[in-house]
């Protein structure tokens with residue numbers, strides 16, 4: 001069974017004015033779809049066919065750069081869409097709020113790590129399974145935090161394709177606006193599942 005492009009839970013225009021519809025449509029139907037296609041082509045006819053994306057990304061060898069890129073790109077975007085909601089924003093609650101601690105300090109550190117990614121990449125809130133704690137990591141290109149044994153909880157895509165139409169070179173403005181669509185219920189569910 002090949003991997004599939006997931007449908008979004010909301011319309012392409014639903015995250016406006018923070019993320020514009022055209023960016024969302026191109027990002028989903030072109031960029032995400034390309035990672036998906038390349039991932040499926042890479043695993044077709046190999047013993048990776050039928051394995052979960054968590055299994056594939058968690059067991060990469062150094063010579064599997066294509067899988068690192070396209071598998072990571074596929075998985076990162078699946079999470080990214082779920083991490084956002086038209087009813088998002090605000091702050092986390094419950095166990096997640098407790099481990100994050102001071103939300104203002106967290107938001108500042110996460111934003112700085114996102115804005116200062118050199119070239120293309122992501123910032124991630126992630127956890128080591130069973131640790132009960134969280135970390136913020138910068139990841140280059142499409143490399144998944146799963147390659148380092150982490151479970152991804154919340155990610156922001158800072159590739160230019162994620163914001164250039166609306167924000168041009170203003171990555172800090174895009175990251176600041178993105179907080180308004182963060183789906184904390186989804187992030188909390190991922191943390192609860194990984195604890």
Ligand code: MN3
Pocket residue numbers: 027031077157159161162
């Ligand atoms: Mn992207």
